[in-house]
Amino acid sequence: MTEAEQVTPAGQARLAEFLARPGVAQVLALLNGAGEEARVVGGAVRNLLLGEPASDIDLATTALPTETMRRAKAAGFKAIPTGIEHGTVTLAADGESFEVTTLRRDVETDGRHATVAFGRDFSEDALRRDFTVNALGLDSEGRVHDYCGGLADLVARRIRFIGDAAERIREDYLRILRFFRFHARYGAGSLDEAGLKACIAGRAGLDGLSRERVRAELLKLLVAPGAVQAVEAMAGGGLLMPVLGGVPYLSRFAAVAGGKGGEQVYPAFRLAALAVAAKEDALRLRERLRLSNEEFDRIERIAGALEGLSGRGEIPGVAALRHLAHRLGADAVAGGLVLLAAGSDGMSTQQAIAELGRTPAFLPSGRDVMKRGIPAGPDIGRVLESARHGWVEAGCPAGEAEQIGFIEKAIAVLPR
The missing domain is CATH 1.10.110.30 (Hydrophobic Seed Protein)
Incomplete structure (x- = not known):
């Protein structure tokens, strides 16, 4: 069976629509001709055939990087030498960008990086890639080039080296x-x-x-x-x-990531579900995986919530949850509750999360404290913390006047 016969009519229609896009047509036109050829390769072709968006568009060309840049500039494209030593030039125009790489062949590999030489053979370039479904090429005429059975693997949803x-x-x-x-x-x-x-x-x-x-x-x-x-x-x-670098929590991860309801798809939350039970786990992951500050902050707060919630035998009352949420963030406490309940029916957990979600904002600020005669200094924080504690214990009334009342009560008992 030829490549054309393996592509469904719907797939052919998507490829044709893609090639008709002005930016795609223009970049292929400038790269083709005068002894050179370019094809769309890799993930864009795979996704188009699967009916998914082709957001990152990579092209392979027989032209050397200097020729790619010359042609691009002549056609009004901005040419950026993003990886020119490896043959890659990024072309940009009208809000679209295309990563264009000269055909290559591996000279030497060490398990992390490859030394390459430029070539002119599309099949040789394709066969140095990782998986068959990532080695497909699409030329300007709409022909799909498959050198290693990638189309059949794509139909079978099979990932094969x-x-x-x-x-x-x-x-x-x-x-x-x-x-x-x-x-x-x-x-x-x-x-x-x-x-x-x-x-x-x-x-x-x-x-x-x-x-x-x-x-x-x-x-x-x-x-x-x-x-x-x-x-x-x-x-x-x-x-x-x-x-x-530690023991995974497979059943907990399966309960969270297996589509059983209440699913969260934040990568950091999924990582916490798989690998975190205490704060030291978060510290280990930060070092081992070079987590970003934002990722580490989220995971560490979830770990703190797990520590604060564990060992109680049952979910604490809403006041205790709100105190914990004030310290760690409501999102972290909700995440901790989800992880603790993973694998159970989760009804009480859902109720607790809902209560957290209904917590109104605590409106008083340091300015409100100073208006009542407390000078700037550590007493401002003490009054706010005491007032917030009393507010939570009272069920978190939403009215501003009621909340100010907790400020006044805290001031009344402030040591002088």
């Missing part, structure tokens, strides 16, 4: 994580057996990867639709603990 899986992994050990991430995102059914065996055999190579690259792949994996199956397969193959 190109050629020898172990060899592909030795070229870049990050492909181990990408194998599970792409299966979780695009795959169906069981993981490819040869790929899984090669990942397990090559797991020692994960230690040599940069923590930033591991973090990026892991967080994408954890929010993919098939994350539960992929994470469990990683754990079964001894691949998860080397990444996390």
